[in-house]
Amino acid sequence: MREDETRKVFRFAPSPNGYLHLGHAFSALLDFDAARREGGRFLLRMEDIDKGRARSEFEAAIYEDLAWLGLVWEEPVRRQSEHLDDYAAALAELDALGLLYPCACSRADIARATSAADAPRDPEGALLYPGTCRGKRRDRAGANLRLDMAKAAALVGGEVFWDEHGKEIVASPAEWGDVVLARKDIGTSYHIAVVVDDALQGVTDVVRGRDLYEATRIHRLLQELLGLPAPAYRHHALVLDEDGRKLAKSRLSKPLWELRAEGATPTDVRAMLGL
Template structure:
């Protein structure tokens, strides 16, 4: 196995923009400088928003930037059975549960609970039900075809791991939002009971991403600072599933003149638009500060 093995993993829900270019070049450059390898992974579990034309554009834009990768490219939409199997393992350990609550119902619960944990780094924290749903009620809800999500129970994970839950750490070679670097204590509880799958899509970004990093022998994960807090959850999943723990590096995000992150709706800053306007790979590198 290559000593330094990383990946760039875009979702083909639109055309790549300036922020994607910065991230891609950061990842591929790091692999080259380390004498390692950078994989390309297409994270297309959202089969509604992900489109073949966007995937084709991703490949074209990355090649224009000068990036190359080994074949075959892993497309997550081709491997749902693997993610279902991973979710089934967590379910067999009693670590996930079906949640039938809608966002509105969760918001109403929060309004009624004076001691609710409130907002976390990735939005409202769902601490789980005060009482588990009975088997009869769950069977009835399934019989009527109600929508549900699979949530990871932080309480069950803490009980399962015991004292090891509070010893989870990961290595950060970049810098977190509050200057975190080096050995960082993982705090997955700050995200609450996150969704790992849904009735219609049996996986989530969190589960598919950590599964594939383990499967593909990724040793270094280099990604944007917006995913820093997800790493705390990913470290827990790695512990629960017996998966290896990569070294992490979270890089700053590129912002526009208003201090906002670039978005795929900013069509004037897509790589294809910039290329048509005369941008070259070298001039784009200078534009993003590389």
């Protein structure tokens, strides 16, 4: 076995749909520092499958911000938009197992079908899809593809597990219900793309924010169904604003380029993050 095949592989995988802020810097630095400490490899990946939101200027800004922070990554950078065939192949495997079905329900449709105040919700608080289209004949054109969670869970024995700081975590993916695995507008989803990418890139350790902790349930299920290796996971605390809310592009949290323009240095950023 080559030495390169035994080294740990870490990755930072931002979406180029806005400018990076301190929360992204925290994840990137934790991954980079861990790779350096472990004598491992550090990869950068662009999760740009949502072409309606991804923009080249944001991607260029990501490279500039990370280089300013002192990060060095392997080339070439994997860009998800260039590998849609890989995700289609994974979806075809799940389809062959009878686990996918088309669904044209909108969020409004789901809200109408689950109008009770005590309607069940998924781990992130959204209304749980009630299975309206499951088992029905639907045209796949212009429809999302959902995972039949009951069938999928049965195939893996009901539960899957992941390693978090050396502790075994029970995933219980059924709490998510029939998640969307292929959006009608892009033909895939974050969940499929991330597990396929991690496997193809040989990622051994995933260090990411606590906001993705619940999504790991889905990712571990997909890895089991597709026969993909499972990385070790670590979900770090989120960087919060003065109001106690997580930093977010959607709320225009102060970007790294603005901190840099104000005179902040990479050392200052590390100090702000307690690194």
